[in-house]
Amino acid sequence: MLQKIKKRKTLVYAITVGTAFFVFIGIGKAALNEPGTLEDPLVTQSYVEKRIEQVKYYIDQKIQEVYGNVNLNTTNIQDLIKENQELKKRLLELEENKSKENINTAIPKLEVVELKNGQKLICKAGTEIILRGGKAKAIAGELGGLSDVTGAVDIKMDQNIPPNHLLIVPRDDGRGVYVEKYAIFMVRGEYEIK
Template sequence: MKKSIIISIVTILVLVFGISMAMAATDQPGSESDPVVTKSYVDSRTSYSPISLTAGQKLIGGEGTEIILRSGEATAIDNGANGVSDLTAGTDLTTGSQVAVNHLLLVPRNDDRGITATTDIWVMIRGTYTIQ
């Protein structure tokens, strides 16, 4: 009786191990389940770019755009219903709200949200944007 239980347990363990090894073998580098990406693609997703704006210019972010004000003064631009997310402070910045230096801002959707430079500014940005 004990011998048959041990044999059953060993058989189940071997099957589970075999199935997991077979599944791991299907994830070949470059396959659809494990694609190869280029360095430029990774850099575009992980690097911030510095840009400067002059007083009065508007920076409108696309969906998921991240903005960090590094110098100067700027105010937020909302979409009429919701503001720009200040992830550092945990607040929603509506139009006219002062943007704090070195705070991480997130534009949640592509609906004309961003910042207005009230003085000449430098920002670090990651994502799509337009300058008006």
């Protein structure tokens, strides 16, 4: 029985000495390893700062290779940022103005046009005419008259224009209307008064 106890003590002693031996060897190796290597991945702040400085130097060298001796100080960069912001602002203003122009020109407004004493309203193709007051007669072209959309008829030369009917000038060949005394029209599109 005493022998068993002695064997156990010897075994425990051997295990303890072996474990201590391996621990001391590991500590010794860790102390000898340079920070940042595969054996010692933990690094110090000074090591990280040293590497950052090396990377900055490398980047500066590459910039010098690409741009030569261009002075890229912070004043120039701030000026470029300011100019970029001003250009973006101007671009937005131009886009807003363009969209407003598109809205205003996409659908031309109806204009009130008054004609007196034998005046003529000569219209371009696509112009819309509505007689609101007075009396007027049609001026037709060689290929036909005015298209009365409301009445679904073609108004021929010297025919009376019906009031409040939508008329469309189909061609740009001198078609329009004329009045002997006085008339008021609503007109959308290009025209000239003669």
